[in-house]
Amino acid sequence: xxxxxxxxxxxxxxxxxxxxxxxxxxxxxxxxxxxxxxxxxxxxxxxxxxxxxxxxxxxxxxxxxxxxxxxxxxxxxxxxxxxxxxxxxxxxxxxxxxxxxxxxxxxxxxxxxxxxxxxx
Numbered sequence: 001x002x003x004x005x006x007x008x009x010x011x012x013x014x015x016x017x018x019x020x021x022x023x024x025x026x027x028x029x030x031x032x033x034x035x036x037x038x039x040x041x042x043x044x045x046x047x048x049x050x051x052x053x054x055x056x057x058x059x060x061x062x063x064x065x066x067x068x069x070x071x072x073x074x075x076x077x078x079x080x081x082x083x084x085x086x087x088x089x090x091x092x093x094x095x096x097x098x099x100x101x102x103x104x105x106x107x108x109x110x111x112x113x114x115x116x117x118x119x120x
Contacts, residue, residue: 072095073094073095073096073099074094074095074096075094075095076093076094077093077094077095077098078093080093
């Protein structure tokens with residue numbers, strides 16, 4: 001039975017059975033995923049810090065814009081003083097209400113135009 005083995009194949013198996021050199025290579029190959037994980041964590045932390053910095057830098061201008069738009073839209077159309085009529089009309093006596101009413105009017109007109117059928 002032992003004579004049936006191929007000598008070339010036997011020599012290849014004998015070469016492969018010896019201890020491989022390069023334990024440093026094996027250690028580096030095993031540590032590579034850990035380094036990749038550390039790099040990804042560092043990149044994620046850097047991106048998070050960059051987003052926080054941008055949000056912090058843009059917070060004041062955005063707040064000023066919001067304050068300016070609120071002051072502009074809440075401007076009274078007609079000065080009615082401190083009467084009961086002024087208190088009654090205060091929800092509709094500003095630019096925001098006119099803007100909302102005009103948008104609603106345009107939307108209803110658009111719906112009527114697009115929903116109409118031109119059958120006679």
